[in-house]
Amino acid sequence: MAPFQMELPDGVTIAPVIVSSDKTQLTRFAGDKQAWPVYLSIGNIDKKTHRQPSARAMVLIGYIPISKLECFSKKTRSLEGYQLFHECMCTLLKPLIDAGTNGVDMLCADGFIRTIYPILASYIADYPEQCLVACCKESACPRCIVNPKERGTRLFSNSRDPANTICILGEKANGENPLEFDDHSLRAVNPFWADLPHCNIFTSITPDILHQLHKGVFKDHISSWATESTEGGEDEVDARFQSMSPHPSLRHFKRGISLTTQWTRTEHKNMEKVFLTVLAGATNPAVIRAVRGVLDFIYHAHFETHTDESLGLLDAAWLTFHDNKHIFEDLKIRKHFNISKLHNIKHYIDTIRSHGTADGFNTEGTECLHIDLAKMGYKATNKKEFIKQMTIWLRHQESIQQFCLYLQWAVPGYTAEISKNDGEVGEDEEEDEEEDEEEDEVNAVAAGDEVMESYTVAKKPVLRNVLVTSIVSDYGATDFLQHLSSFIDMEPLAGNVAPSTASTFDLYKQVQFVLPPIPEVTSEPTPDVVHATRAAPAMITSQGIKWAIPGQFSTVLVQESPSIAAGGPLSSKPQTSQCRSFISLTVLSLGLRIAQVWVIFKLPAEFSQYNHPLTYVHWYTPLGRTPNDLDTNMFTISRSSHNHHQRASIIPVAKIIWSCHLAPKFGCKIPNTWTSSTVLDDATRFFLNPYLHHHDFFLL
């Protein structure tokens, strides 16, 4: 059903102003060179454009001075710092007062002139700066007047009211001592937002997923509490992380987690992906439920499109945490939950309803800008009175970029050679590691007929003429021939020759899939790779030692049409690739099954005319309708066998939905023989990990 929309009559046009500030280090090592840039953007531009640092939808509008304020005694220094910040912001945003009251005629990108009323709608900052902006103490909440001692509860508390706050601050400035001043945990400054029209600064303060959820709630609190609650403590958790089954999009913690001291956001996210499966079995069920509540909340908070329904789930996840958090008190790990980060979570739903989803207010965006605008600018200076030089540098950069855009528009076929610095530092690191250099990916083509295929393989199979005996012994595809014959029998275009032990096949090392865009998850297609490569032993060559590469045999989600599922996987017959295009996500879970891919190959023409790549898979037991492990809320499965014989079959690549992650069920103590590369063979029971991608989370 197409969503229907209600629209307002035209009249005035509002430009919701998004301001973001973040103090940052300009140099990587040497100490005190700092800058405090302030960025501005408007809510009229869509989030996708906002997210591309190269689109320059965020403009640098100022550098707040940084001073150690040595002319003040230590006692007053921090309060004066607050006041200085507000005075600077006041000067900076002054033009918005008149424009927001009377409107300014502006030419818009679509060619119309509108009277624009720019109004401060959102202020993106990390927690200390949020408090700075809201003029409150850092033990308080910048949005509401919750008692600092009650931050761990779900109690309702009144929002802060701007007019009231200005009034209290005004009385305080006049030497009076209003009661509310302490009740509201305020700090005596003259706020910059006092004169901004139609501005409620407190509701403008938006959640900060990176610092609050990933770093704050998950890493600093929940993960350490949960680790403490396990029987084996850190050692056990480390061992479990070390022997976690691999997946291309998963970072493997080779040394466990307790030794890691410098955490990046990618590491947080990777830890979240497997944390629940690591804990499962090792600790109290209530701890598992509490952790699941937090993880579900974090994953839901990342949704790019929310509905009333999914917001309900978001709330339910948070409730799960609160229902189970008592366990940390029972186990004497925590005495209280009066932590501002836990409290702030309460405001997520309100913000999403009023300002749109949280991905639009991520501080990760400004951190990219720092690199682009501030740090690169600093490098170009002679490090003395650098702010002034940085502004000049920036003006030059912007002029050039603007002119390039103009040229691209004015001169057809002109492409500017500007180095685009997208500032995605650290994000791609581990993907590079996993990349298979030998693969001829440039030439990969979509092997499609009339329907646009959703998978790509290398143009030519990488491994040529591999004997059946090698497939059986090196790839573990024990009953390869038997399953191949049954596949060919079902195939209408069967050739006249039957495959034998002497036949050879061309093998692929990997297939690439594209995860379909789901509005909740992402609007852009995401790549996904399924591997089937055998292990390579270590070799000593003239170029140095080549380390042994463990074999990679991906586990995948396979679509079985429901009617066929009843007859068992062996009877599944090939279908045209079209079935993939019509996956309806709601019924998807009914016909889904997990398999491990051992061989990806092309059927030689003499056996059959079937021209899509095929895979030899081992099946796992069917998924139930709902997750069967209640504490973790995950599906558990094991290898599917028939008369002590592994169930296997040959299926077309097109039936694979995407790769998935099976995490071994470690039980209460991890067997010490398990290692990451063999755990998929050693373990007997597995969790289907829903936290791998946001796609998996949405689906499972």
Place this chain on the structure above:
Amino acid sequence: MDPAFHNVRALLKRIDALPDRPNWTCTSFQVQGDVVDANGTLKTEDVELWHRNPVECIKELLGNPAFKGKQFYAPKRVYRNADGTNREYSEMWTGDWWWFMQVCDGQLFEMGTNS
């Protein structure tokens, strides 16, 4: 090698000739502290705020042809179903803030140019 510019200055001069962007200005503040210096007067410190006009910047963001088709000028309420019980929230213009600002505060604004 025949470089297109004689020296850096010539290049920068050409860049400066490109259409202007919102200009940077510097406002300095004198902060008076509460610590007394050797002369018996209160210490002061000068700080510089580099800034540019946010309204000009907004003008440029709105007018940037690169954002054509990526801009929205009015709030919307989007529903997943026809009876309007499952509302969708994603971009800022789907949220309540903009909606209420336009509806409740709409009277506060003078009716402007209607494109």
